[in-house]
Amino acid sequence: MTSLSAPVPPVPSEVPPGSIAWLRASVARFSNGPDHARRRALAVSLLDSVGDLREAALTRTRGIVAALETFDVMAEIARPVPVGVLAEALGLPDVSADVAPVAAAYHPHVTPGRGAEAALGRLITACGAADELAAARIGLLVQACDATAGLIGNGLFASLTGKPAEQPVLGTRRRIDGEDVTVSLAGSPFGAGPRACPGSRHAHALAAGVLEALRGFRLTEVETTWVSSPNLRMPAVLRVTRDRTGSGLC
Ligand code: HEM
Numbered sequence: 376m377t378s379l380s381a382p383v384p385p386v387p388s389e390v391p392p393g394s395i396a397w398l399r400a401s402v403a404r405f406s407n408g409p410d411h412a413r414r415r416a417l418a419v420s421l422l423d424s425v426g427d428l429r430e431a432a433l434t435r436t437r438g439i440v441a442a443l444e445t446f447d448v449m450a451e452i453a454r455p456v457p458v459g460v461l462a463e464a465l466g467l468p469d470v471s472a473d474v475a476p477v478a479a480a481y482h483p484h485v486t487p488g489r490g491a492e493a494a495l496g497r498l499i500t501a502c503g504a505a506d507e508l509a510a511a512r513i514g515l516l517v518q519a520c521d522a523t524a525g526l527i528g529n530g531l532f533a534s535l536t537g538k539p540a541e542q543p544v545l546g547t548r549r550r551i552d553g554e555d556v557t558v559s560l561a562g563s564p565f566g567a568g569p570r571a572c573p574g575s576r577h578a579h580a581l582a583a584g585v586l587e588a589l590r591g592f593r594l595t596e597v598e599t600t601w602v603s604s605p606n607l608r609m610p611a612v613l614r615v616t617r618d619r620t621g622s623g624l625c
Contacts, residue, residue, distance in 0.1 A: 378558045380568040381549040382407040393505040395487035401510035417511045419573045425464035432460050432584030445616040457523040457581040473497050478520035525609030526582045535594050543609045593618040
């Protein structure tokens with residue numbers, strides 16, 4: 376058994392309904408055994424139901440950049456577009472502004488603030504009820520949020536600099552021999568085994584659409600800054616400008 380096949384550290388199940396703790400207790404990501412199998416199947420069936428994300432991401436990104444000359448790709452595009460497109464494909468309004476704070480509070484080592492709890496409350500209202508289906512839809516958006524922004528930011532940075540693209544998510548947690556440990560994802564950007572990312576195809580489609588719409592932009596002279604989280608490797612700010620010379624992104 377590889378370490379990625381080990382169970383995830385369990386999260387508390389006696390939690391206030393509709394809270395961030397409830398979201399953790401209700402999604403595949405932090406479940407084990409039959410709960411994991413059932414919740415993962417639900418997430419996979421939702422993902423199977425969505426249409427062409429590449430085209431939707433391309434169109435949405437083109438619409439945003441049409442009015443922009445110089446901008447931060449992470450703030451304007453890489454964070455909001457994938458979540459907005461996926462939300463629409465899952466039958467929800469554009470809830471990207473509420474997904475970001477929930478994503479920042481999602482992992483069990485974080486103590487959620489009031490802003491994150493309130494944002495989750497609005498997401499549940501958009502989903503109609505605090506049930507396992509709502510948790511699955513919200514879970515997909517939250518899982519997509521940072522990781523897909525990282526895939527886009529790293530992909531764009533690599534194509535504009537000629538450096539190799541780095542993987543955005545560096546490690547994950549498992550319970551092995553009674554101890555909670557960090558397991559490296561080096562070489563497996565989408566994980567492996569029974570918990571491997573079910574959204575990899577969707578993430579690649581979203582990134583491809585966004586990156587196509589960003590052809591014709593180049594990095595500004597302002598140096599790229601990187602997020603400070605030890606588990607994420609992705610730009611925090613990535614400023615680009617329209618390339619009037621025509622020699623920018625190939
Ligand atoms: C549309 C975008 C995405 C969606 C909907 C999505 C969804 C999910 C879901 C539901 C899980 C939990 C699976 C389970 O526990 O059985 C998961 C796990 C995972 N995702 Fe994604 N994901 C997306 C993008 C990404 C990206 C861009 C990356 C990194 C390049 C990534 C890396 C991972 C990894 C490494 C895991 C496994 C974590 C572990 O084994 O502990 N995901 N994803």
